[in-house]
Amino acid sequence: MSGRRLALAAVVALAVGAGGPAQARRDRALSGDALRAARLLGEAQVAAARPVIAALVARAPDEPEVRWLTAELAMLDGDYPRAVASLVGVPDDAVDGEVGATRALAQRSAELTASFVRVPSPSGRFVVAHAPGPDATIAALAGEVLDAAAAAIGADLGYTPPGPIRVELLGSPADLARLSTLTEAEIETTGTIALSKYGKLMVVSPRATLVGYPWMDTLAHSTCTWWWRARPRAGAGVAAGGARALRATAVARGALRRRRRVAHAG
Numbered sequence: 001m002s003g004r005r006l007a008l009a010a011v012v013a014l015a016v017g018a019g020g021p022a023q024a025r026r027d028r029a030l031s032g033d034a035l036r037a038a039r040l041l042g043e044a045q046v047a048a049a050r051p052v053i054a055a056l057v058a059r060a061p062d063e064p065e066v067r068w069l070t071a072e073l074a075m076l077d078g079d080y081p082r083a084v085a086s087l088v089g090v091p092d093d094a095v096d097g098e099v100g101a102t103r104a105l106a107q108r109s110a111e112l113t114a115s116f117v118r119v120p121s122p123s124g125r126f127v128v129a130h131a132p133g134p135d136a137t138i139a140a141l142a143g144e145v146l147d148a149a150a151a152a153i154g155a156d157l158g159y160t161p162p163g164p165i166r167v168e169l170l171g172s173p174a175d176l177a178r179l180s181t182l183t184e185a186e187i188e189t190t191g192t193i194a195l196s197k198y199g200k201l202m203v204v205s206p207r208a209t210l211v212g213y214p215w216m217d218t219l220a221h222s223t224c225t226w227w228w229r230a231r232p233r234a235g236a237g238v239a240a241g242g243a244r245a246l247r248a249t250a251v252a253r254g255a256l257r258r259r260r261r262v263a264h265a266g
Contacts, residue, residue, distance in 0.1 A: 030056070034065050041069075044229045046076050046199060047162065064094035071102050076199035078166045080110035101181070108178045113168065120164065123147045130169040135205050139169055142203075142219055149220040153227045161230045165223075166200035172208045194218045196225040 033056055040049035053073050056066045067090050074083035083106035092100030116129040117136070121143030128139040128146075146167065154160045170176050173193070177184045179202055180195055193213060194203040201222045206212040 030060055030063065030065075034069060037069050038072075041072055041076065044199065046073070049073065064090050064099060068095045068099050068102060071099075071106060075102065075106055075109070078200060080106050080113065084110055105179075105181070112175060112178050116168070119143065121147050123150070125150050125163045125165060126167055127164045128167045128169055130205075131171055134207065135169055135171070138205055138207070138215075141216075142167065142169060145216045145219045146223055149223040150227070153224050157227065157231055159227075159231050161227065165226065167219075168200060168202045170202060170204050170208075173204055176202055176204055194222045196222045196229070201226055 033052055037049050037052040037056065040046075040052065050073065053066075053069050056063075057070060060066050067086055071083040071086040074080070074086055084103065087099055087103045087106070090099050092103065113129060115131060117132050117139075118127050118129045119136070119139050120127050126143060126146040128142050130136065130139045146165075150160075150165075168179065170179070173187045174184055176182070176192065176195065177187050180197060182192065182195075186192070193209075193215075194201065196202075201219070203215065203219060203222065206215040
């Protein structure tokens with residue numbers, strides 16, 4: 001997510017500052033704050049970006065760049081209808097075409113998840129959303145895996161992000177394409193089965209594949225990726241993050257093994 005958001009930050013700086021000489025001073029101030037907000041979103045620092053965007057809305061609510069930032073924040077909050085509403089009346093080509101891209105993603109996300117059931121994990125740290133039906137059992141197990149991974153990652157990093165963290169359990173790889181900027185062909189070519197983007201985890205249900213896949217490992221690894229991006233920027237290096245992902249996976253799998261032993265004993 002960060003690479004895309006940082007690229008968009010440059011777009012905001014150019015677009016907001018593109019007025020005539022009479023607007024130069026106002027535009028510089030607005031541009032600086034918009035660029036700051038976009039950078040914070042790009043670094044997954046949503047809590048820090050929120051008051052900056054609120055101040056921009058108070059000062060210039062109708063500026064396309066401000067409307068776009070509002071929609072981006074709504075996407076990260078998981079409020080897809082609000083993201084769509086934020087862009088009503090803003091041309092698709094505004095902010096160098098990013099308005100159209102965000103609108104399309106928000107509309108697809110709103111449509112796909114409208115009927116989803118939302119299930120909190122046992123700790124309440126995660127909310128697993130899924131379509132009604134047989135994935136309910138997987139969602140319940142996923143909550144336990146996620147909680148076990150979170151306990152391991154939080155202990156290692158010494159940091160626990162504010163929650164709950166959103167997880168969307170999807171019925172097919174095609175659904176993953178609808179909720180991201182990847183195409184179905186790209187997903188098929190790369191074998192992508194999960195993504196940690198837009199402030200959430202997106203994971204394809206193991207029921208969607210012919211023989212399943214190690215989805216608990218995937219959940220644990222994706223959780224570590226999300227957590228690592230959301231951490232305060234002071235900390236250890238990326239290699240340590242990879243090691244923590246492995247430890248989180250091991251802890252999560254151990255928790256599930258213990259759960260199975262208890263179930264069999266009963």
